Amino acid sequence: MDQSKKGPRRTGATRRIYMSLREQIESGVYGTGDKLPSSRSLAEEHGVSRTTVTAAFDQLISEGYVEVRQGAKPIVATTASPSRLHPSASTANGARRLSNYAMRAMRLPSHSTAGRKPLKFDFRYGDIAAADFPKQVWKHALTSAFMIHRDRLGYDNPAGSPILRQALQGYLWRARGIRCNPSQIVIVNGSQQALDLCARTLVNPGDSVVIEEPCYAMARNVMLAVGASPVPVACDHDGMDTAGLPDLGQVALAYVTPSHQFPLGGVLSVGRRHRLIEWAKAGNIYVIEDDYDGEYRYDVSPIPPLYLSGQDQVIYVGTVSKTLSPTLRLGYMVLPAPLIDPFIHCKQLADRHSSTYEQEALASLIEAGAYERHVRKMRRSSAARRSIFLRTMTDAFEKEIEIVGTSAGLHVVVWFNRLRAEDEERIAGLAGSNDIGIYPISRLFGTPTDPRAGFIFGYASMDVKSIAEGVSRLAGIIRPLVG
């Protein structure tokens, strides 16, 4: 992030504390893993409230300079050591500096779970149960893909397999009401590559990109890495509050999750959809619609994609990560006509094309109707998981909690009315040491506004029995804290 742009939005004292700590980290006064002064002592030192100090820390945490673990004092993050921030200054063999892109990327927190201890009751959002993956069906589909005759194997179409794009055209119409031409569809390695291609193709360093507040961290990170300044717009139970959209000025792109805002779970209201599209039209800006879990909805009528409100303005992004598996790395984009060629060019430069056999396996799954049967099955099992989660949570915590974002998707947010936002990390740590994974919502905020502690609960990776047991155990940990 370009802090010189971000900074002025904060109060003077917050900014002063933030800059002072950041400079001390960058210059190596505090090294990786070093403890930083507590917010209490900093508040005293600067003669300000702890909230002011906390806001500075939040910024440093969100930028990857600082980590907070289980109620301990904040420490300098491993991603923030001088050797990462200024590799040219410190690598032993004097190896050349990294690019500006890589230096920005290194300042961001890693989202890899590699090497982390597995937790027995892990409410990590984004994961799905391995038992739900249709192994036999997928193997059969791959076998079909191998049967497609070809004389030679060469680099394939960078836009993706023609048969998959044809199959997706039909699927998008049946499932999401989207009418498009297969030529508008580009196959990518999951929605992450879609976001990265959008950033590379549409954003220059210094441009502003409208994001949601709170926001999916990897979307924000992609924009920060290309040198964009994210402009967060607050979200409520109706999704992004379009009254807060910025002046168009330097805005190059907007990113939204209209069907089920991530993480708060709001569905973007019709009025806001129109307002967002009008705003985008006025500024000639494209809007990324990340429809990451659009297949899942409960007790509500189908939620139409934003794409239907303005298909010249919207880049629609879909994925099989929530229906088949995040490990497959298959996603797709529906592009406005002027963007088709540029995205195909950039995809080819990035990695030629996505894996052919897996593309064709997905095509065969969709054509045979097996994909939609599987999605219906997943929707039923998710509804059952959601139901047991909501019931056991409500039974355990009654009026102590507020659950939001329940109408769609594979996760909800639970606000604990009598726990404080600043204690989230400590509570998550406590839960972790009891084999329960819960995920603080403040991590996804630029500036948290709700004073309550909130956690994101994904329920797609656990069976109903584990969900019930996990909630019960969690209650045993949290109840004493609110008693």
Place this chain on the structure above:
Amino acid sequence: MDQSKKGPRRTGATRRIYMSLREQIESGVYGTGDKLPSSRSLAEEHGVSRTTVTAAFDQLISEGYVEVRQGAKPIVATTASPSRLHPSASTANGARRLSNYAMRAMRLPSHSTAGRKPLKFDFRYGDIAAADFPKQVWKHALTSAFMIHRDRLGYDNPAGSPILRQALQGYLWRARGIRCNPSQIVIVNGSQQALDLCARTLVNPGDSVVIEEPCYAMARNVMLAVGASPVPVACDHDGMDTAGLPDLGQVALAYVTPSHQFPLGGVLSVGRRHRLIEWAKAGNIYVIEDDYDGEYRYDVSPIPPLYLSGQDQVIYVGTVSKTLSPTLRLGYMVLPAPLIDPFIHCKQLADRHSSTYEQEALASLIEAGAYERHVRKMRRSSAARRSIFLRTMTDAFEKEIEIVGTSAGLHVVVWFNRLRAEDEERIAGLAGSNDIGIYPISRLFGTPTDPRAGFIFGYASMDVKSIAEGVSRLAGIIRPLVG
């Protein structure tokens, strides 16, 4: 490419003609598909030699402004229309401009073969015969991958599957003499993604990147797209002539194909290896070693990778595109220690990780010894193809040709002593209309130096009978031209 930097290296007249044509294309005087004046008429108009005009056209062709088809007059390339060069000026709905990255990418020629008519005798390099792909073995390996137990499916390690990296460590030692730690290995979607990650992670716009002359087009294109200025260094039968390495100055990175220079086929000599590594060390520059076909060698002792000459300086890139299939999109990098974290960060931002099941299938293939058995089989069948190609070409053309780069790989270059370089495209067009695919070498040169016509012949996608028949047919077409 930043033409303002590239331009001054050319003669004044070449540059004047180049700029004049480019401006007329950019301003729309000549539209997509329009014929440009012939080199003859331009030579007369400007009072210069046709060589001078040809140099200007070569530059315009290499930058994607101009296309030449089968001896016809040069035309404005589809990639060069004003709507592509200045999308903001012309898109009907006034959609916002593309990023600088995308605008540079759009100026490059597309390397997609999508929609091209298949040719019966296609010597396209990079393709391999579909019959060589071990379908049953690969299906069995995928089945093994499905059997690996896991409770949940979540995003995997961005560096790649630990079991694949472990398996590759052993393979690289056995096959290429490379000793590395699995933590240095990052799995990517084919070598193309490796090149793109190198460009993003190590190059800023305006930096110089040393490339080979002639050079693998997609390596050059990746560097141009990130805004680098390629500095071509001439290659001969011993690979890149390191006497021509530039002053270090603004050089950020170098790219070489030391085991089998693409396309000329030279093997980088020991003295040049040392010189290249010393040069890179002096400038703290990394050198990408693209070992794209290092598994294939004939009549020569194993060619050690450059990596062994300087593992702190070399980024080693390998792929299964030439051993299994280019459609799989699986490759790997061996990184110097300071680059491990930056590359993992950037890979995660790009697409989280490569497809897990395909990574694990490759791991199982390597662990079972089946991969190396397959490589040996491929080496034998390639040797047979190469042998029939060399024999039939020599029989057909005798002293009319010089064949280079025969000691390794899956392609050779054939120089036709009595055909002129400027006729390459016309001859390739003539061959194409007779169902034969041959590929002019001038396309891979910044500035061609050999006055003879040269073509790259890949023989990996055809059986021996088709190779013999293809050569015989080609002789029937070319013999009259040199008679």
